[in-house]
Amino acid sequence: MNIATDTRSRIIAAAKPRFHSRSYANVGIQEICEGAGVQKGSFYHFFPSKRDLVMAVIDEFADEWANGFVAEAFDPALPPMERIDYLIDAAYFWQKSIKQVHGRMLGCIFGNLTLEVSTQDDILRAKLLAIFTRAKSRFKETLEQAVATGTIPPLDAGLTAEAMLAYLEGVILLAKAQNDPELLYRLGPAIKTLRIELSGG
Amino acid sequence: MNIATDTRSRIIAAAKPRFHSRSYANVGIQEICEGAGVQKGSFYHFFPSKRDLVMAVIDEFADEWANGFVAEAFDPALPPMERIDYLIDAAYFWQKSIKQVHGRMLGCIFGNLTLEVSTQDDILRAKLLAIFTRAKSRFKETLEQAVATGTIPPLDAGLTAEAMLAYLEGVILLAKAQNDPELLYRLGPAIKTLRIELSGG
DNA sequence: CTTGCATTTTACCGAACGGTCAACTAGCAT
DNA sequence: ATGCTAGTTGACCGTTCGGTAAAATGCAAG
Numbered sequence: 001m002n003i004a005t006d007t008r009s010r011i012i013a014a015a016k017p018r019f020h021s022r023s024y025a026n027v028g029i030q031e032i033c034e035g036a037g038v039q040k041g042s043f044y045h046f047f048p049s050k051r052d053l054v055m056a057v058i059d060e061f062a063d064e065w066a067n068g069f070v071a072e073a074f075d076p077a078l079p080p081m082e083r084i085d086y087l088i089d090a091a092y093f094w095q096k097s098i099k100q101v102h103g104r105m106l107g108c109i110f111g112n113l114t115l116e117v118s119t120q121d122d123i124l125r126a127k128l129l130a131i132f133t134r135a136k137s138r139f140k141e142t143l144e145q146a147v148a149t150g151t152i153p154p155l156d157a158g159l160t161a162e163a164m165l166a167y168l169e170g171v172i173l174l175a176k177a178q179n180d181p182e183l184l185y186r187l188g189p190a191i192k193t194l195r196i197e198l199s200g201g
Numbered sequence: 202m203n204i205a206t207d208t209r210s211r212i213i214a215a216a217k218p219r220f221h222s223r224s225y226a227n228v229g230i231q232e233i234c235e236g237a238g239v240q241k242g243s244f245y246h247f248f249p250s251k252r253d254l255v256m257a258v259i260d261e262f263a264d265e266w267a268n269g270f271v272a273e274a275f276d277p278a279l280p281p282m283e284r285i286d287y288l289i290d291a292a293y294f295w296q297k298s299i300k301q302v303h304g305r306m307l308g309c310i311f312g313n314l315t316l317e318v319s320t321q322d323d324i325l326r327a328k329l330l331a332i333f334t335r336a337k338s339r340f341k342e343t344l345e346q347a348v349a350t351g352t353i354p355p356l357d358a359g360l361t362a363e364a365m366l367a368y369l370e371g372v373i374l375l376a377k378a379q380n381d382p383e384l385l386y387r388l389g390p391a392i393k394t395l396r397i398e399l400s401g402g
Numbered sequence: 403c404t405t406g407c408a409t410t411t412t413a414c415c416g417a418a419c420g421g422t423c424a425a426c427t428a429g430c431a432t
Numbered sequence: 433a434t435g436c437t438a439g440t441t442g443a444c445c446g447t448t449c450g451g452t453a454a455a456a457t458g459c460a461a462g
Contacts, residue, residue, distance in 0.1 A: 022321055023317050025224060028420080029421085039442070040420095043421095045438080045440075049421080050420065050421090107316060112316045114377060114378045115313045115316045119307060132378055159391075163368075163391045166375045167371050169375065171367040173374065174363065174366065177319055187363060190395055193397075194395060241411095241450095242409095242452085243411080245450095246409065
């Protein structure tokens, strides 16, 4: 089982950077198998379909983030609004380091996949939506604490959290269009100016 | 030349909704030719490559917007900040009507293509970037007029314009993940809360 | 009537696509 | 030693991919 798991994770490891740097449709299973040093028959022993592979890839990216930058950023020890600064910083430095290594801004894999596949595959769309929903919750909790501590005036934490997530994705999209992570540095901090007021009581 | 032009524009007309509703890689030239009632050889008489077709499609979408909603929204007769409201409204109603007809939120073709191809094709990326740059200019002029008329306090119009554009794209992305244009209605108006201050006199 | 050009048709190219299958290997428990 | 199973192999499926080339049209000017 150890070796078997190794094959499976080698496949995922080969698929991750490819899906991130190109697109779902543009990366073939053949190429992933070559990258992983695995035969196509083996691939289909572990993954019923290409979609199942990309789901595993999404999970790995999500875990990586949740246990990495996101865990650091949303540290309860930090003042609430500083956590948001931290997250923006982390996104900036991550994209920047990827560009240094890879030569290109790759952007957010979740955003990339969302725009590519969500009209064509509701299961993938649901999976990606779940990740955005979790991210939104992090923002929301943070905003609620910022309100509770009097750091910011009361607001609609749920909607503002969603707005902030949208802004982050949008900035990454625009930065990718410019192939320049510095846009994250310039535009990122403005995320804290976003506000949606509480409506009706 | 009339009939010839007709063939060319039939090809573009067949390609537009397909690229918009799916993706660049997922739409084949064969299918576009069938949709246009044209032979593949004819296609390559008018377009040297698939990339040239999608460039023409981008141009048509851009013109459509520039002469439609965008022209209406950025009407100099409107108070500056109301133009931004108008644009958000237009995006909302457009996405909503598409969903009613098509059954799905398709989002912004420029954002869709940007995330799909901009790591793989610098010519397409440049084309899409040019469109975003034009859009940013519209926002910037509007903000400058809002500042000049005293509607809003002074700010960095260029950066705030870029932030607003990013936010709009991000909201559309998130709405597409939810397949629900109503998110545009809820989050859209907060675009006016975005502010990036002037740095260093 | 003919030359020339733009357009269209049809057949075709090699490569890649996602996915399947049967045969084979290795390890382990009975 | 035997049988079972997880894993692996490599050949193969039909289809589609973007793109090409040559021959056939239609049409307009000389």
